[in-house]
Amino acid sequence: MSLRPISDLRREELAHAALEVFLTVGTEGMTLERVAKTAGTSKGTVLHYYLTKEALLDRVLRDVLRVLGREAQACMMARTTPREKVNAQISLCFRPELFTPEYAGAWLSVIARCTGDNGLDRYRRLIARRLRSNLRAYLRPLVGATEARPVAESLAALIDGLWLRRAVDPAGLTPDRAKALALTHLEESLAFL
Template sequence: MPKVGMPSIRKPQLVNATMTVIERVGLHAASIALISREAGVSTGIINHYFGGKHGLLEETMRAILREHSETVMQLLSAIPKHQHQKRIHAIVEANFSDFQASNKVAKTWLAFWSYSMHDSQLHRLQRVNEKRLLSHLTIELKALLPHQQVKQVAQGIAALIDGLWLRGAMNQEGINAQQARALIGDYLELQLAQHALTTR
């Protein structure tokens, strides 16, 4: 976490510089020197406020997660609460927004996932994000499916989001957000259709 007192204008500047450098050279080569040069600040500022590269990566991921959460809530706020299927589509859409699907954010996500497997603090951030996604999906699916199916379908949608996102992030052409949303939409439609058949 950045120390209190850091000028608020510096945080997004450093976060953006971190993502830009990770996109360009990868996480391991993304040194404090390169990041500070990209941001136009001294290395001392990064070390003082973030304690080094690890702290800066953590703050960068927090910024990405905040933006993601805000996008989810913004999209959901525009859809009536009884339109559960549309709200699920909005949750999916937020995961493939222009920002989240951009190359520099995608590569930062990949670096974060890799780091989080061996770092308790970053792992906690990843778990919070995962639980938030499943919670949003579960709330909407409860109105559409019987209790015993809700968790399975929520996990299925989450797995498709992660899988399609990961495959796209590792593809030179990048993430195909439109295709990802269509595939996940097809899965949801299939699950709802199967439930409708069993209740006839």
């Protein structure tokens, strides 16, 4: 095993601290000073590794997407039928360790900043596009290409709404309830076709 450079380890440590701050106070409250305090270092050290707050936030979002992508891929490998894959995709959106008030609030803060921040909007579009694309691909064998798009769009809109509800009313919606609502919508959509 080769040794990793200390600079790589320090960047990871700072990214982990930034994720913790991001989940606590969102994008607006995430400052380099808060990240430094959480990491037990100085703002100058943070600036040495990440020149701007945006660069650090970009690292945090890339790391989260990479982990989620690996988990989704592993989950889908275990599914064989299109219906299992659709259900698994919905379940992934509401995993208890992900569908938390902290993640929902942080995601809401990203969405709120999207209008003026192209970097954050890129992540929002990427996540939305990936969800709709996956849903369409898994729905196509079940409902055909023509119907897959509107069913996927309605499911994606419902998922977005449930995440929004989780952010504004953390106690009002559990991961199990959110998943049940999305699966019920899927059942009703498939029955209607």
